[in-house]
Amino acid sequence: MKNILVLHTGGTISMHEDAAGNVVPDASNQNPMNTVQNAIDNVKLTVEDVFNLPSPHVTLNDMLVLKQRINRAFDDELFDGVVITHGTDTLEETAFFLDATIKRGKPIVITGAMRSSNELGNDGVYNFLSSIRVAASADSRDRGVLVVMNDEIHSARYVTKTHTTNVSTFQTPTHGPLGLLTKTHILYFQNDLETTHFDIDNVTANVPIIKAYAGMTGDLFDLLDCGRLDGLVIEALGAGNLPPLAAHSLQRFLDADLPVVLVSRCFNGIAEPVYAYDGGGVKLHEAGVLFAREVNSQKARLKLIIALNAGLSQKNLANYIEK
Numbered sequence: 001m002k003n004i005l006v007l008h009t010g011g012t013i014s015m016h017e018d019a020a021g022n023v024v025p026d027a028s029n030q031n032p033m034n035t036v037q038n039a040i041d042n043v044k045l046t047v048e049d050v051f052n053l054p055s056p057h058v059t060l061n062d063m064l065v066l067k068q069r070i071n072r073a074f075d076d077e078l079f080d081g082v083v084i085t086h087g088t089d090t091l092e093e094t095a096f097f098l099d100a101t102i103k104r105g106k107p108i109v110i111t112g113a114m115r116s117s118n119e120l121g122n123d124g125v126y127n128f129l130s131s132i133r134v135a136a137s138a139d140s141r142d143r144g145v146l147v148v149m150n151d152e153i154h155s156a157r158y159v160t161k162t163h164t165t166n167v168s169t170f171q172t173p174t175h176g177p178l179g180l181l182t183k184t185h186i187l188y189f190q191n192d193l194e195t196t197h198f199d200i201d202n203v204t205a206n207v208p209i210i211k212a213y214a215g216m217t218g219d220l221f222d223l224l225d226c227g228r229l230d231g232l233v234i235e236a237l238g239a240g241n242l243p244p245l246a247a248h249s250l251q252r253f254l255d256a257d258l259p260v261v262l263v264s265r266c267f268n269g270i271a272e273p274v275y276a277y278d279g280g281g282v283k284l285h286e287a288g289v290l291f292a293r294e295v296n297s298q299k300a301r302l303k304l305i306i307a308l309n310a311g312l313s314q315k316n317l318a319n320y321i322e323k
């Protein structure tokens with residue numbers, strides 16, 4: 001018998017469509033998902049409603065609460081795995097945060113739905129059942145936080161929401177899913193890289209994300225007050241380049257010792273210093289801009305906030321961000 005802790009947090013998986021066709025939260029997270037316990041043998045579910053939030057309402061403090069609850073569950077040795085239900089809009093951020101702050105070991109799976117509980121073809125109960133199967137599987141140990149949706153298993157580090165409404169929205173652009181589920185099997189095809197984890201207790205840091213575009217100048221950067229920032233994440237162009245005027249205006253933040261972290265605005269691939277023209281990645285890197293290996297800016301931002309709250313020195317912070 002496997003004991004799985006279920007932590008509901010809200011999202012479309014816990015919502016329904018009203019008479020006007022609008023999707024709205026239910027009073028409780030649990031309604032349709034209660035049926036799942038009858039569909040699985042050898043698994044005992046312990047269910048907690050941690051929050052009932054649309055995921056655009058989820059904050060970093062909420063992620064911290066989830067992290068602390070999961071650590072307690074594993075410290076008490078009462079559970080063999082954890083399943084979290086979550087809205088899909090920020091699911092990848094919560095998954096990444098938990099992956100970067102909890103030591104690998106017992107399975108932690110996060111899932112959601114694109115269609116609410118009473119919509120035709122709703123995917124919530126099915127994704128929930130799939131997640132329980134993955135969390136109860138010994139093969140899912142030591143793989144970091146897993147995102148299970150639509151018969152696929154993705155790693156928290158690179159998975160991203162790629163479609164506004166499609167049930168196959170969660171994709172890993174760099175290398176595809178880690179594995180998949182069939183009716184009877186859970187198959188893993190690849191392992192994800194081990195990530196360093198920092199067991200932080202705070203998430204206070206002011207780190208905005210700024211997206212680059214053709215013809216960008218320094219105007220937007222000039223509006224920012226260095227004294228109110230703890231760092232900056234930039235979604236740069238291509239392999240990691242900026243228009244010259246935008247690049248020059250970063251010097252002010254670097255001179256103030258604020259970490260400036262760069263990713264690409266491209267959907268796939270990793271930013272790296274390749275071009276040595278004015279504003280090119282080589283020049284940015286030489287000036288002290290850090291190139292994050294995460295694909296997207298929302299994860300690079302979390303990584304920087306985690307690094308800042310872990311109290312890393314400038315050198316260790318740079319190593320962690322660029323690893």
Ligand SMILES: NC(=O)C[C@H](N)C(=O)O
Pocket residue numbers: 010011012013053054055056086087088089090112113114115
């Ligand atoms: N499919 C979803 O769950 C989207 C919803 N807006 C949420 O993130 O809460």
